[in-house]
Amino acid sequence: MELLSLKDIHTYYGKSHILQGVSLEVNKGEIVALLGRNGVGKTTTLNTIIGLLKPRRGEIFFQERDITSMPAFKIARLGIGYVPQGKHLFPDLNTLENLKTGMSNKRDMTELESAFELFPILKKRIKQTAKTLSGGEQQMLAIARALVTKPDMLMLDEPTTGLMPSIVSRMEEVIKKLNREGMTILLVEEKVPFSLALAHRVYIMDKGQIEYSGGVEKLRQEKEILFRHLGART
Amino acid sequence: MPSIDVSTLLFLLSDGLLWGFTIALVALGLSLIFGVMGIVNMAHGDIYMVGAVLALYVLEWTGNFWLSIIIVPVVIGLLCVPTERFVLRPFEGRPAVTMIATVGIAYIIQQVVLATFGGMHEKMPNPWPVVINLFDVGYSGYRVLIAVISVVIIIGLWFFLYKTSYGILIRASIQDKEMANAMGINSNKIAMATFALGGALAAIGGVLAAPVTQVFYLMGADVILLCFIIVIVGGLGSLKGTLIAALMFCTLQGGMSIILTPVEAKVAIFVIMILVLLFRPRGMFAK
Numbered sequence: 001m002e003l004l005s006l007k008d009i010h011t012y013y014g015k016s017h018i019l020q021g022v023s024l025e026v027n028k029g030e031i032v033a034l035l036g037r038n039g040v041g042k043t044t045t046l047n048t049i050i051g052l053l054k055p056r057r058g059e060i061f062f063q064e065r066d067i068t069s070m071p072a073f074k075i076a077r078l079g080i081g082y083v084p085q086g087k088h089l090f091p092d093l094n095t096l097e098n099l100k101t102g103m104s105n106k107r108d109m110t111e112l113e114s115a116f117e118l119f120p121i122l123k124k125r126i127k128q129t130a131k132t133l134s135g136g137e138q139q140m141l142a143i144a145r146a147l148v149t150k151p152d153m154l155m156l157d158e159p160t161t162g163l164m165p166s167i168v169s170r171m172e173e174v175i176k177k178l179n180r181e182g183m184t185i186l187l188v189e190e191k192v193p194f195s196l197a198l199a200h201r202v203y204i205m206d207k208g209q210i211e212y213s214g215g216v217e218k219l220r221q222e223k224e225i226l227f228r229h230l231g232a233r234t
Numbered sequence: 235m236p237s238i239d240v241s242t243l244l245f246l247l248s249d250g251l252l253w254g255f256t257i258a259l260v261a262l263g264l265s266l267i268f269g270v271m272g273i274v275n276m277a278h279g280d281i282y283m284v285g286a287v288l289a290l291y292v293l294e295w296t297g298n299f300w301l302s303i304i305i306v307p308v309v310i311g312l313l314c315v316p317t318e319r320f321v322l323r324p325f326e327g328r329p330a331v332t333m334i335a336t337v338g339i340a341y342i343i344q345q346v347v348l349a350t351f352g353g354m355h356e357k358m359p360n361p362w363p364v365v366i367n368l369f370d371v372g373y374s375g376y377r378v379l380i381a382v383i384s385v386v387i388i389i390g391l392w393f394f395l396y397k398t399s400y401g402i403l404i405r406a407s408i409q410d411k412e413m414a415n416a417m418g419i420n421s422n423k424i425a426m427a428t429f430a431l432g433g434a435l436a437a438i439g440g441v442l443a444a445p446v447t448q449v450f451y452l453m454g455a456d457v458i459l460l461c462f463i464i465v466i467v468g469g470l471g472s473l474k475g476t477l478i479a480a481l482m483f484c485t486l487q488g489g490m491s492i493i494l495t496p497v498e499a500k501v502a503i504f505v506i507m508i509l510v511l512l513f514r515p516r517g518m519f520a521k
Contacts, residue, residue, distance in 0.1 A: 051416075071415070092405070092409055102417050
């Protein structure tokens, strides 16, 4: 079942035409990776989906509802959890307060407990302000904060940037675990092996357009495509 | 030049500090509105003025000044809601235009007060004519009382912002508005509530100040200037900075009045602001 679909999306930053007709779909239960080099429009795509940027042309549907011109807070409430690049935690709020910003019912502790189950270290940092957490802890908090909104889909933007290898593999496990439990995930990455290890399907972006889409197994055999768009050898 | 003795100086410093708590209320309102909405509210001083004027009316109609501490901020807060919705929100994301819109609001408030209340200076009777001894000088008990009331309100504000769920959402919006939106927080509602809260704080300041100053339709001008300086020096977006800067400036102003005329003291305040900004360009507590 189609959870999210973008149809011919054109987004601008001022006069620069960033997304030049992006179409993509994410089905329920999938992990979809959106790959591409720096500056090709991956983050812009996520910001357009969540409604922080408004496309000039095209349509976006989530759960069969037209969300193209909805304000960001309403789109988020429909069930999209966003973990942006650079985490964007609320720096002076502590761990618990950061989590509470995502909880519609601030007294409902079940979501909080399952977040702490996933990332036990956060429970120990509960009173610590977000800016004083380590990079890995901040990334965990960013994911936990998105999860307590009870989303149907998680959008992760480069969740492993700047993290130690041991934490990267921990993130890989977490994403797999969430997906096994039914979470749909749209993952933006530059790390090709990490993404191919996780994703069911892949889109590759270049210069504001989708240049390739297909299953992971198919992509593994088309090494030339990986090299041309990502400069990657796998 | 008058002779400077320690007890006079202590008296003046204390007088300044006590007044600082009431100014802090007004400045915190300005700081909150700037923090959450990114709006420089040029009408803030006039909201303070309306608070004082309405306090006079409440006294006239009910014979009870104390009622105005409750009634006036509620009325002003309620008036701020449609102002935010229909005057400020249409210009959201355009700070310069919004600032001009608040100048318009300021003029409208001034002219309405001038047309109804009139252009004269009114003196309100002291609602608590108790004299206390402060460093061997007889001092107005009411001035101490309003400092106490202001402290109580500041503690209440702190509790609201730091210990309640809604306060968390307001602080989150101050720190990263876009991300707050992406978390499902309705920033329009937060902005509306903040503008009402900020206006109510200015209004309480005006109510408390009414018996100790001249109530006049241009009385907001001095206060808004001081509050801008306080918010800038404290650091944009830092409520703690605003509070500390308010107390610091008012205490200094009190202390300086022993050697400087009021006009010279105003110049001195600007000099201090420039000095602080030379060393801390983003204010004392800016991020």
